[in-house]
Amino acid sequence: MIVLDPDYLILAANAAYRRQFGERGQAPLGRRCYEVSHGYSLPCDQAGEHCPMRKARETRSPDRVLHIHHTPRGPEHVDVELRPILGDHGAIVAYVERLCTVRSASAQPSGAGLVGRSAAFGTALAALQRVAPSQLPVLLLGESGTGKELFARALHEASPRAGGPLVVVDCSGLSEALFESELFGHEKGAFTGAQARKPGLVETAQGGTLFLDEIGDVPLAIQVKLLRLIESGTYRRVGGLETRQADFRLVAATHKPLQDMVQAGQFRQDLYYRLAAFPVTLPPLRERRDDIPLLVDSFLKRGVGTAPALQIDPPALALLQAHDWPGNLRELRNVIERARLYADDGLITAACLPPELLQPRPGPAAGLPPQTAPLTPPSLDDDAALRLWVAGFRGSRREMAQALGLSERTLYRRLRGLQPLE
Template sequence: MQSAQVQALVSYLEQEAQPMIVLDTDYNILAANTAYQRQFGGTGQAAAGQKCFRVSHHYDVPCDLAGEHCPMKKALEKRGPDRVLHIHHTPRGPEHVDVELRPIFDESRSVVGYVERLATVRTASPRASAEGLVGRSAAFMEALSALQRVAPSMLPVLLLGESGTGKELFARALHESSPRANGPFVVVDCSGLTETLFESELFGYERGAFTGAVARKHGLVETAHGGTLFLDEIGDVPPGMQVKLLRLIETGSYRRVGGIEARHADFRLVAATHKPLRQMVADGRFRQDLYYRISAYPIHLPALRERRDDIPLLVESFLQRAARDGRALSVTPDAVRQLQAHDWPGNIRELRNVLERASLFADDNVIGVGQLPAPDGGIAPPAVAATAGDRRKPLSDAELARLSAGFSGTRRELAAAAGLSERSLYRRLRDIGAG
């Protein structure tokens, strides 16, 4: 591209609020608008001439040669725009960035350059964080990318995944990435509610509608006006209530229990379930018409065993939350490796519970292998288990000597592995001459 063309294009891009750069076909950054300079640091002149993959990823080769999706390659093949979620290096550290690349054509319809738009994802982090979504594995990135695509629309979203995969966090991130972010985010737990209670919670009721209704109550649909209504475990909605829920979604109107006035609903619908809704439709346990209404845009949330690479990040995030609550914990590398080897049928919820439980036994604020649950499912370290059936027999002198001789960790970690305090370990090793 000629210099005059680049300058004209940059002048046009200056009107855009989002960071944007101009690239040639050899991955060179030709110019950047002010929004890019403000968000990603430096100046347009400083970025000019550098390879985009070197600036964004610190790679020595293009993204596709480094095992990633390269939007430039895809845009050239498609001769149209391409979009991808990447992790970019920024002045604030690594961040999730939504990248959209559009080719520039000359008079002969040859591609002569590209315009790249970059939008930082604020609702998730590729680094440990005490708040929000955390992850950088391929499975996590796929789910986050799907969320970013649908967030600007009003399309109903159905989050599918096993229990404990973080469905409410994803729903909140969807809300915060949407045009309704300034509105309320209202959670409706559909499990364990009778049909009557579900209806009164969802739609509210008028005074005198039933015994005990001494005053008018606003329902959660009304509370969610202008925001997002999150129906968690929608597979548990009672059959009779499914009809009224379908009517609410189709007509956008409802009546309070005991009322006659039709009220207008204004919310973005997000639903979630761990149940097989398709099978439930086939079995007649879930209405087919309701299923198609709520599943316009399904997103599969990966199980923790599908994103083992994220476990160290999630562990560090737990430590940050603990530090925020006033406790400086750490986890040994051996313990992290053991956590990564587990299948986690309870997913992130189970991991959090295991770490919280282990922290109770970390008297020195270090969570080692000895503080983690036993492979057979025991719920406490052997030295402090609650019952005789859970208690491991104390190590004999010979067993302790063998453990000590072959142990490569610290004295503190050895004590944890042996089920002893550091002081008891010192005395035992001294007594058997293995200290």
């Protein structure tokens, strides 16, 4: 924690901040917070970041944001909360800033867990940090392969239930009878083959987190019992009469459009609203192109054992960043594992990659007007021209942001605000 004056100068710092950023245990008093944490010469908002002080100054209330700070250990995700201190006449005289390092995700290559630095990844991670301390059910939405189980594990580890178990239930491919038995357990003799009492996964998850993966595949008949479990916190084993008390945090995930399934009568509306108390959309890899070098380094660190570490050359990395990755992280990991087998000299080159990655990228998406994107970036106020220019752009997101004169985070917010084509 630190105390700042309205000009961003650090007035006081606790021992944890001094250990992180001080020299010989001394706090960097008299320096500006953005110089210490980011290495910037300007406040965060002038460098394209969200500045909590500016927001708190405008609203005269606390503000919270996820930043990447440059620490002696390297870049780290940090949850920043800033509160203004008001004087006798209502003027802001100082600010108190609390900084918590996010342990569940890495901003540098890592051998395990969530990895990313892009704006899209940061948005999902910030939502995760918001909801983790609560007991709200969380619904993870995203395409197949976007890392929903990794996010569920990170949510569990950041929650007060981190000391309990994380129980994963794969809802796809389970019949109605088997699903009920797996989830709630069964008594001896409940059905043919039930030769002993068996506790269910709900019971196994006591004190921890129950993760229902691919919740969209749950049969309608079971959805009724699942809704009762969530609303009452009670259940009965198959073949049993005793009502048992459940104690778990619910996290669900799906790649299916649950709202469309509700409209089609394929998913219960009441269950959907119980599950979607806090929805978090995970970005596909094509929206995280700038994370690909970081992810590749991380995959190369994993499963190495005693083998020498591999490297990837720039042309091969450029091909990976140009691919649209319909299989997302799972597809990228498989491509890297395949390329590892062909890198006889310890270097992954373009020749080590699958043939489909060597093909040139397709032109603008189908349905766009038959025009070419202009070389000169359009006005940011012209949605139609900006949408066309973005569709025809063939560089990375970082290069796109540079061409438009924006930071990557600002670009991501601007792209999300574009209206779709009619």
